Amino acid sequence: xxxxxxSKRNIRLNWLxxxxxxxxxxxxxxxxxxxxxxxxxxxxxSRIPSQRWVIRSSLFRSSGLPARIW
Numbered sequence: 001x002x003x004x005x006x007s008k009r010n011i012r013l014n015w016l017x018x019x020x021x022x023x024x025x026x027x028x029x030x031x032x033x034x035x036x037x038x039x040x041x042x043x044x045x046s047r048i049p050s051q052r053w054v055i056r057s058s059l060f061r062s063s064g065l066p067a068r069i070w
Contacts, residue, residue, distance in 0.1 A: 011018045
């Protein structure tokens, strides 16, 4: 197909740009993956339980204003 021939020609002519783009994609994927793994490891080793926010509809009046919780 002509698409692949054009792609090969552009990679051959702009090899530095192609290499830098591929390296940037690899570095970005590795960085995001390692941050996710680090977050999971830190959360599993922490002694403080993770806070979860739960919004319940019973806390709100029909007027839309929050009701008193105490």
